[in-house]
Amino acid sequence: MAGSSSAAPxxxxxxxxxxxxxxLSATDVAxxxxxxxxxxxxxxxxxxxxxxxxxDLSHLVLVGIPTRGAPLARRLAARVEAFSGTPxxxxxxxxxLYRDDLRMRGxxxxxxTVLPAAGIDGRLVVLVDDVLFSGRSVRAALDALRDxxxxxxxxxxxxxDRGHRELPIRADYVGKNVPTSRSxxxxxxxxxxxxxxxxxxxxxxxx
Amino acid sequence: xxxxxxxxxxxxxxxxxLVLDTAKEIESALAGREVKKLPTLxxxxxxxxxxxxxxxxxxxxxxxxxxxxxxVINFSAKGSSVSKGESLKDTALTLEAMGSDxxxxxxxxxxxxxxxxxxVRGSVVxxxxxxxxxxxxxxxxAYTIRQRLGxxxxxxxxxxxxxxxxxxxxxxxxxxxxxGAEVTLVAPPTLLPVGVESWPVTVGYDLDAxxxxxxxxxxxxxxxxxxxxxxxxxxxxxxxxYGLDAVRMAxxxxxxxxMHPGPMNRxxxxxxxxxxxxxxxxxxxxxNGVSVRMAVLYLLLGGAPx
Numbered sequence: 275m276a277g278s279s280s281a282a283p284x285x286x287x288x289x290x291x292x293x294x295x296x297x298l299s300a301t302d303v304a305x306x307x308x309x310x311x312x313x314x315x316x317x318x319x320x321x322x323x324x325x326x327x328x329x330d331l332s333h334l335v336l337v338g339i340p341t342r343g344a345p346l347a348r349r350l351a352a353r354v355e356a357f358s359g360t361p362x363x364x365x366x367x368x369x370x371l372y373r374d375d376l377r378m379r380g381x382x383x384x385x386x387t388v389l390p391a392a393g394i395d396g397r398l399v400v401l402v403d404d405v406l407f408s409g410r411s412v413r414a415a416l417d418a419l420r421d422x423x424x425x426x427x428x429x430x431x432x433x434x435d436r437g438h439r440e441l442p443i444r445a446d447y448v449g450k451n452v453p454t455s456r457s458x459x460x461x462x463x464x465x466x467x468x469x470x471x472x473x474x475x476x477x478x479x480x481x
Numbered sequence: 482x483x484x485x486x487x488x489x490x491x492x493x494x495x496x497x498x499l500v501l502d503t504a505k506e507i508e509s510a511l512a513g514r515e516v517k518k519l520p521t522l523x524x525x526x527x528x529x530x531x532x533x534x535x536x537x538x539x540x541x542x543x544x545x546x547x548x549x550x551x552x553v554i555n556f557s558a559k560g561s562s563v564s565k566g567e568s569l570k571d572t573a574l575t576l577e578a579m580g581s582d583x584x585x586x587x588x589x590x591x592x593x594x595x596x597x598x599x600x601v602r603g604s605v606v607x608x609x610x611x612x613x614x615x616x617x618x619x620x621x622x623a624y625t626i627r628q629r630l631g632x633x634x635x636x637x638x639x640x641x642x643x644x645x646x647x648x649x650x651x652x653x654x655x656x657x658x659x660x661g662a663e664v665t666l667v668a669p670p671t672l673l674p675v676g677v678e679s680w681p682v683t684v685g686y687d688l689d690a691x692x693x694x695x696x697x698x699x700x701x702x703x704x705x706x707x708x709x710x711x712x713x714x715x716x717x718x719x720x721x722x723y724g725l726d727a728v729r730m731a732x733x734x735x736x737x738x739x740m741h742p743g744p745m746n747r748x749x750x751x752x753x754x755x756x757x758x759x760x761x762x763x764x765x766x767x768x769n770g771v772s773v774r775m776a777v778l779y780l781l782l783g784g785a786p787x
Contacts, residue, residue, distance in 0.1 A: 368510065371521040371549075371779070381482075381784035383499060384506035421516045 297452060297460075298473035303433070306449035307346070310431055311353035313447050314400065317429075331360040333426070335394055338366045339403040339415050340385035345466035346433060347402035363390035367401075367422065372414035389422060399425040400447070404462040406432040409443035434473060436460045482780050485598045485605040488614040489655035497659055501624050503776035504769070511548070522551035525782050528581040530572070531608075532558040532588045537743060537767070538608050538618075542585045545774035551782070554581070569593060570600050577601045583782055586610070604781040612646045612707075618742055619652035621773040623660055625762050626697055628769070629738050634661035639691050642701030642723055642750055643712075645672045649742045650701055654682055667691045669723065671712045688723055692732045699740040700725055700751045716749060726752040730760065738762050 318331055338347030344366040351362040368385040401415050412430060419428060431447035436454045454460060454475060463472040482496045511517050527546040529539050539555065546553045563572060576584060583604040586594045591611030598605040609615040627633050638657055644650045644666050657664050658681040665683045677684060685691050703719065713719045725739065739760045747753045756763060
């Protein structure tokens with residue numbers, strides 16, 4: 275009896291390999307964003323298609339999904355520009371009005387949708403979000419993009435992929451894969467909104 | 482936000498600001514788009530229940546609902562079972578049984594939307610009831626003022642004309658007060674309602690004295706159909722004392738704007754040259770009406786039922 279109670283803490287740790295606390299620190303976030311920026315440049319160097327070897331970033335548009343995808347997209351764009359010397363267009367697309375779970379949640383305030391002046395027609399749009407979970411936000415974003423124009427291709431970049439997909443959606447650029455249980459929640463905090471960079475995994479209801 | 486929008490007092494300052502902000506985002510999200518349609522209310526049904534003729538308000542609500550992909554049913558009392566003697570309650574229950582999620586109601590009796598709200602499970606939006614209220618008109622007016630002047634707090638709004646019969650005036654007074662504007666009413670004493678002294682407004686009878694102090698002049702329509710008593714001696718006299726013509730407009734401050742809920746009686750309460758001047762926001766008000774009504778429908782119907 276005594277043995278089992280003393281073993282309890284290590285058991286609970288074994289159940290949640292991503293122990294409560296910071297999964298990524300501010301330094302980690304910066305490093306991950308840098309790596310994703312490099313990957314973006316590499317992929318674009320192949321033109322996003324077969325047999326195309328020109329590094330053409332003029333076609334690239336980074337579109338953040340509010341709330342935290344928006345500053346992430348701006349950071350990625352700044353890093354891509356720093357590494358490649360070419361400025362990259364950034365936008366945001368609010369997906370609230372496209373969500374399929376509006377009936378299940380309360381209404382929420384809308385955030386701005388801002389696209390670069392050149393639009394998205396014929397360009398490579400990379401959607402940027404903080405956490406990839408069920409995939410429903412991404413589907414809503416794809417629906418929103420369809421109303422906004424016709425990109426040549428759409429890719430997806432996420433800071434954290436936590437699994438539990440409910441739709442056939444996969445990210446092209448992943449900052450960190452985090453196997454989680456549904457009972458856990460993943461919180462991304464960014465300096466622009468929350469005052470500090472951090473990714474936390476906590477026990478609690480799934481978001 | 483409450484489940485219904487029956488009067489301006491249903492909105493506190495946060496709610497009203499949320500509606501205006503939402504309308505702004507919706508407007509900018511749809512600006513310059515080829516596909517002016519959002520899937521937000523797909524599968525929801527909005528009934529426009531109009532017991533009183535009002536083409537512009539009905540079309541505005543219809544367009545708002547359609548742009549959010551809701552199914553829209555237009556029900557006008559004329560030629561319906563109402564003319565055969567069906568009551569408001571039975572009409573409402575029939576519509577509810579057919580699965581309506583929201584009823585937008587216009588009625589000549591003040592308070593009809595309140596009654597309706599007791600009988601149905603869905604949301605009720607007041608689109609004008611008698612001489613009582615017209616809250617979405619007040620919201621679109623507030624939206625227009627904020628768009629033109631950049632703020633509502635401390636804005637001096639002068640509402641001129643038939644306040645007695647005007648639901649637009651009633652809703653505007655309450656909403657603008659909630660949002661921090663200072664409202665002045667200018668009207669012939671016969672066209673001011675009993676109890677106006679308890680409203681959060683300043684009352685005056687002299688338009689010329691009020692104009693130089695106004696940031697916004699809101700002209701009310703002279704409702705010929707309600708002029709069943711001698712409220713003023715003649716149309717000509719009314720026009721001379723309370724009509725806004727080019728000479729009076731010149732007394733306004735440089736930034737001041739002129740509003741009118743429409744439909745206008747050109748030459749009566751407002752001169753044609755004023756209605757067509759750059760100060761006039763009359764056409765913008767119509768366009769803003771659609772964005773504001775989209776915001777209201779989204780906020781009432783978009784979320785989970787409480």
